[in-house]
Amino acid sequence: MNIAIIGYGKMGHIIEEIALEKGLKVVSKIDPVAEGATHKEISSESLKGVDVCIEFTAPDIAVENVKKIAALGKNIVVGTTAWYERIEEVKDAVEDNKIGFIYSPNFSVGVNIFFRLIKDISGMMNTFKDYGVNMSEAHHIHKKDAPSGTAKKIADVIKNGLDRVDDVDIKSIREGEIPGTHTVNFESYADVITLEHRAKNRKGFAIGAVMAAEWINGKKGFYSIEDMMDEIIK
Ligand SMILES: NC(=O)c1ccc[n+]([C@@H]2O[C@H](COP(=O)([O-])OP(=O)(O)OC[C@H]3O[C@@H](n4cnc5c(N)ncnc54)[C@H](OP(=O)(O)O)[C@@H]3O)[C@@H](O)[C@H]2O)c1
Structure with missing residues (x-):
């Protein structure tokens, strides 16, 4: 499975580490400024061959990122917090573009x-x-x-x-x-x-986010982590 990391900050780096440990391929790391990023912007070129994007950026940009990724038809895991007053806009983008989407304020x-x-x-x-x-x-x-x-x-x-x-x-x-x-x-x-x-460190968030990326791969629709947990725990 090929993933793209959107936001190569503290979480982005740990997600890369966990994804590689699990044998997933990190084909793209998108961040406007971070050192080590492969691309500065979300585009058809930077998401080429990507199955799932994992987004950990900042509250004021997460929704725009989701809209861009959805328009390119890619599934998304969103870990960024504090954008939830715009949840209806995000649901519309997910439905209009028939992608799979999962979010949580805490993926641990x-x-x-x-x-x-x-x-x-x-x-x-x-x-x-x-x-x-x-x-x-x-x-x-x-x-x-x-x-x-x-x-x-x-x-x-x-x-x-x-x-x-x-x-x-x-x-x-x-x-x-x-x-x-x-x-x-x-x-x-x-x-x-x-x-x-x-939390003892940030790894728990990354492990859950990568698990969510595997879970959402190939699915369509709008999900929260409760949907994934219900399926796992039952
Ligand atoms: N759901 C969870 O389990 C969980 C766990 C931990 C953290 N979080 C949340 O995840 C978010 C990120 O946390 P973090 O600690 O990793 O923050 P961080 O270290 O600040 O990383 C965010 C990165 O995204 C970059 N960025 C800014 N605009 C972007 C854009 N348009 N496209 C792509 N990348 C962009 C930032 O660059 P700049 O530095 O230039 O702005 C930064 O490198 C926060 O909202 C935090 O609350 C969620």
């Missing part, structure tokens, strides 16, 4: 298991009304968005599962080189139940 398999745990405990807490909920997320100082896409997703899972909660406060911490920690506390007057996911 561990985080997606964590989402399941949060969903289960939130449902359980409908019975135990003494518990309130609060959460925090901590990331490296270079992260451009706050709160993280993953934290917003966790808040949605809680809101969907726990009837008495309309909104969840998220405390964002930006410090050093933290790869990503998400902490959820269910707290009563008597005790605190803490669920925490701590």
